[in-house]
Structures are given as C-alpha cells and as structure tokens.
Amino acid sequence: MTLEELFAPFGLKAPPLRVLGLTLDSRRVEPGYVFVAVPGVPLPHRKPLDGHDFIPEALAKGAIAVVGERELSLPVPYLRVGDARGALAHLARHFFGEPDRKLALLGITGSKGKSTTASLLHHLLQAGEKPAALLSTVGLRLGKEARPNIGHFTTPEAPEVYGFLREAVERGLEAAVLEVSSHALALKRVEGLSYRIGVFVSFYPDDHLDLHGTAEAYFATKALLVERSHLAVLNTRLPHLKRLLPRPHLLFGPGGEVWGEGLREGEEGLRFTLHTPWGSGEAFLPMLGRYNLDNALAASAAALAYGLSLEKVLQGLATFRGVPGRMEVVQKKPFRVVIDFAHTGKSLEEALKTLRATTRGRLLLVVGAAGERDPRRREDIGRVAARLADKTFFTEEDHRTEDLQAILEALAKAAGEEGGLYEIIPDRKEAIFRALSEAREGDTVLLAGKGHERTLERGTLALPWDEKAVALEGLTALGLGGGEHP
Structure with a gap:
C-alpha cells in the first residue's frame, strides 16, 4: 500500500511512497514506516510518555510520514488528527486490508478467566474441525501452529492485532478468538472490530482502577465488547446484567441456559453434567480449580452458539491440555x-x-x-x-x-x-x-x-x-x- 492510499480516507494528499509498516513505538521504526505519535496514558504512579517527543528519533530511523495530535511542521507528510489512538487503529485496519471482514471473530473479556476461556474455546473450535486463530495473553495460535505472545500486554497494539488477523486470513482460517482486555478497549487497540460472539466471563469491581478510576467506568469499558457483538454470551453472576441484555444473548451459570450440575473436583480435574439448549451430557475437564467450571461453561456456550455439536464440545473439553502458567x-x-x-x-x-x-x-x-x-x-x-x-x-x-x-x-x-x-x-x-x-x-x-x-x-x-x-x-x-x- 502507498502512503497516498493510506492517508486518502483522512483527506490528506500524500506522495505514492510504499508503506512498509506503522507503529507507535519509535524503537520499532524502520525505513518506510509511518510513525503515529500517541500521547501517554496518565496514571497515578508515573508521568506518562508522549509519542510526540519521539518524532525526531522516528524520523532519524527512516519514518516516511508521521501522524499526531499537535500542530507541527515536519520534513515528511504529517497527518494531524484529534485522536491518535483511534487513527492508529483505523490506519492499521486499512493497511492490512480489513481482515476482520473475512473472519468470524469471537471476543473474550472479563476480570479473571479470559485467557483460560479463550484458549479453551480455540481448542474446542480446532477439535470440532473449525480452523481458528487465537490471540491471547498466553500466546498466539494460527490453527495448530503456536507462537509466543506479542509483548507484555494481554491484547497487543492495533497494528499487531490487525497484522495477526491478516495472517489468519492468509492461512485460510475461518475464525479468530481474541482475548480482549479493558486496557485494549479503553486504549482503542481493537477499535473497528465487531464480533460474531462476545463473551463476558467475570467482573471484579476492584481491578484496574488505576486506569479506569471507578468500578462503574471499568464495567462500562468491558461492556463495549458486548455492545460490538452480534451475540453476547454472559455470566449470570455479572453485575448490571440487565444493562447488557437488550440484545441477542446466551446466559451461562446458575439460572442460565448453559449450566453445570454435580461438580466433582479430583486430582485429575473437574467432572460435571453439562446442560445446554442443545442437550445435556457428562463432561470432564482436565484442569484444577472449581472456578474453571465458569470458564468451561463460557467456552462451551460460545462453541455451541458458533455451531459445534454437543458431542464435539464434550470431546473437546476432555482433551484440553490446559493453559501454560495457569495452575x-x-x-x-x-x-x-x-x-x-x-x-x-x-x-x-x-x-x-x-x-x-x-x-x-x-x-x-x-x-x-x-x-x-x-x-x-x-x-x-x-x-x-x-x-x-x-x-x-x-x-x-x-x-x-x-x-x-x-x-x-x-x-x-x-x-x-x-x-x-x-x-x-x-x-x-x-x-x-x-x-x-x-x-x-x-x-x-x-x-x-x-x-x-x-x-x-x-x-x-x-x-x-x-x-x-x-x-x-x-x-x-x-x-x-x-x-x-x-
């Protein structure tokens, strides 16, 4: 893609230079890159960095254009925007050819259980012969191929997200399971994505208040995933549940449509009866921790809603090998x-x-x-x-x-x-x-x-x-x- 094509949706004329990548990290700039100067996030414990201060470094490393929020005069094309983070996401989506349009996206959020639920759902899809990608805290998967995770974040920045989805499309995969953190939603790392199924696993109101300020703001940020989903898979124990229900939904947990009965925990894992609108069956999950029942119900509900049979889901649960670093x-x-x-x-x-x-x-x-x-x-x-x-x-x-x-x-x-x-x-x-x-x-x-x-x-x-x-x-x-x- 050329710089002219990349900036066209923003109404800025630019020369037809070939764009080789885009980033908000000046350390990752290479010749042919577009550098997006993003203001840092103010947190109580530290003064934020500001991407505008690193523009000289980006230019010295070969950036062919810059995007930012300040009034600047630069020796390369400069796109001034009101929201650099939002612009980064839209530029990345455009640069990578809108790969989300060619995939069924299944998003997972929650205070706890995101990684396990995402990994388990990916395993169920793979075992059910629905080839899928996985983007998660614990690593990446393109079908059966495993890769280390990107950086230290649960959800990487927008260029990495869209680049990964583009690769999933090129591999011929039909779906992608994305672990979506509240940071990713608040900082617009997944801006522009909509989900066939959005799963809200759990909510603890005292988490991440350094970023969100209040439990109410934290919940509202996580709820963005549900608002961008065609079908919401929701835990019946969520607070403010009624606020999430005026949309197609499937509830899991006590009183829900997908629930577990007779939970027995042993040294080898969990056994329970899985009840769903698609039927019931005896389930075995080789994981420690009674709390993993909720993760199993969430992943099973999403897999069934996606189109897997109950038989395939039960088989998949029993063959799950667990999540690295999770019990x-x-x-x-x-x-x-x-x-x-x-x-x-x-x-x-x-x-x-x-x-x-x-x-x-x-x-x-x-x-x-x-x-x-x-x-x-x-x-x-x-x-x-x-x-x-x-x-x-x-x-x-x-x-x-x-x-x-x-x-x-x-x-x-x-x-x-x-x-x-x-x-x-x-x-x-x-x-x-x-x-x-x-x-x-x-x-x-x-x-x-x-x-x-x-x-x-x-x-x-x-x-x-x-x-x-x-x-x-x-x-x-x-x-x-x-x-x-x-």
Whole structure:
C-alpha cells in the first residue's frame, strides 16, 4: 500500500511512497514506516510518555510520514488528527486490508478467566474441525501452529492485532478468538472490530482502577465488547446484567441456559453434567480449580452458539491440555510444584484455596507485586498470603521503575498484620530455589504472579524469563530433575 492510499480516507494528499509498516513505538521504526505519535496514558504512579517527543528519533530511523495530535511542521507528510489512538487503529485496519471482514471473530473479556476461556474455546473450535486463530495473553495460535505472545500486554497494539488477523486470513482460517482486555478497549487497540460472539466471563469491581478510576467506568469499558457483538454470551453472576441484555444473548451459570450440575473436583480435574439448549451430557475437564467450571461453561456456550455439536464440545473439553502458567503442574512428587499467573489478591486467594484442598502437607508460596500498578494490590496479596499459605517468600515481580524494596516492605507489612510467616528474598530465582529447598513430601509449592510471561521487568529493562525453566533448574539442583512429572 502507498502512503497516498493510506492517508486518502483522512483527506490528506500524500506522495505514492510504499508503506512498509506503522507503529507507535519509535524503537520499532524502520525505513518506510509511518510513525503515529500517541500521547501517554496518565496514571497515578508515573508521568506518562508522549509519542510526540519521539518524532525526531522516528524520523532519524527512516519514518516516511508521521501522524499526531499537535500542530507541527515536519520534513515528511504529517497527518494531524484529534485522536491518535483511534487513527492508529483505523490506519492499521486499512493497511492490512480489513481482515476482520473475512473472519468470524469471537471476543473474550472479563476480570479473571479470559485467557483460560479463550484458549479453551480455540481448542474446542480446532477439535470440532473449525480452523481458528487465537490471540491471547498466553500466546498466539494460527490453527495448530503456536507462537509466543506479542509483548507484555494481554491484547497487543492495533497494528499487531490487525497484522495477526491478516495472517489468519492468509492461512485460510475461518475464525479468530481474541482475548480482549479493558486496557485494549479503553486504549482503542481493537477499535473497528465487531464480533460474531462476545463473551463476558467475570467482573471484579476492584481491578484496574488505576486506569479506569471507578468500578462503574471499568464495567462500562468491558461492556463495549458486548455492545460490538452480534451475540453476547454472559455470566449470570455479572453485575448490571440487565444493562447488557437488550440484545441477542446466551446466559451461562446458575439460572442460565448453559449450566453445570454435580461438580466433582479430583486430582485429575473437574467432572460435571453439562446442560445446554442443545442437550445435556457428562463432561470432564482436565484442569484444577472449581472456578474453571465458569470458564468451561463460557467456552462451551460460545462453541455451541458458533455451531459445534454437543458431542464435539464434550470431546473437546476432555482433551484440553490446559493453559501454560495457569495452575500448571510442573512436578507431582515427592512434592507438588504449580505455576499460576495469579497476581491480584482475589486470584491468589482462588489459587491457594484450590491447592489447599488437595495438599497433604504445607502450602508454600512465592509471590511479588508489580510496580507501576495500583498499590492496593500489594496489601491484598500480602494479607491473602498470610491467611492461606503456610509460608510465603516475597520477591520481585516486574517492579519496573518503582523501588523494589518498598514494594516488598508493603507486602511484608500486610502479611505481618495478619500474623503470617514470610521471608523477603528480592531475587526471584533465589526465592524459587529457596522455596523448593524447603519443600517436603506432600507439600505444594505455588509460584504465583508470572505464569506464562517471558520477561521480568527490572527498571527499564525487560529481561528474559521462563518461570517453568527456573523451577525445573531448581528441582534438578535438588536431585529431582528426573523425578515424576505430569
């Protein structure tokens, strides 16, 4: 596509230069790119960056045009817009040939359960012979091909979203499952997309208030996914549910059209009777955690509404291999080691309660709290750790530019007020090794907070990180590297 064609919908005449890409990150600019200068997001804990300040860097790296919100005079074509984020999404959609028009989009949002529900729904579609793409926190899939996730966000920026959808079209896939965060909706990373099915899994009003300000604003942002969907799949426990109902919908959970009965939780997973408008059947989901029933109901409801048979859905549930970093069992004996992404007080509480039910010995926890996020999370995590773990090792978790020691002291203070037993070990690898070395037969060690993530953010650096590899290294050092694994 040429610059002339790209800017034409905005009414700006430009030379017919070939556009090779577009980005809001000046570090990713290459010759032939269009740079979109986006104002930063104001948050309580830090001064935002502003993309306009990085225009000289983008030009030096070969940007052939710039988009921004200020009145500027530049040596390259400049498109001034009122909303740079919205413009970035529309430019990306145009640049990649509107790939969303050629795919059935299934969007998943919710405070918790997005990644598991999205991954499970993708698996159901694939198992039901409906080739699909998956864009999720835990990684990307183009049919059966797996790829690492893009960056540190649940939902990447608009150029990556539309570029991924374009590739899905080129692969001949018929659908795409998108995990859609409230940040993505608020910051217009998915602007321009409409969904055949939109799934709203859960809502916790105290999450992400550093960005949204109030629980009401947070809910309204998530509700945008439902408003842009032809069919809404909704949890009956959602607050303000009636506000979402004046549109085609399918309810799951107690009192809904899709619901589970007789839930039994064992060491191998969940068993229940699945009731739906398409019939009922006995279901098995090889995942730990009673809370995964809601995720299974949400994915099943969406798959059935998309056109899969009940038989295919039941078969797909039984063959799901789980989600990396979501209650992932690294070792079973002589003590159990589990990795989970739990990084808020609520999600940590769910994880610890789940593991306590099947732990004969002690429950040891390695956890931290992210920097540049709502400080109230630290108090919640510290209190939950003290109440539900036998011993906690407080450590780093993406402290970014915040002082790590201050974060650890906040966690320890909250835990101490609850009378919890803890140690502070700033280095995460050292903390994991220490927890493993203290574990005994019958214990469970939970490594919480990082899950699937592949970087550890220290200061301004994003260092390579693999929680599972570190855990296995620690087990090997203890002479358990060849032990019994799942």
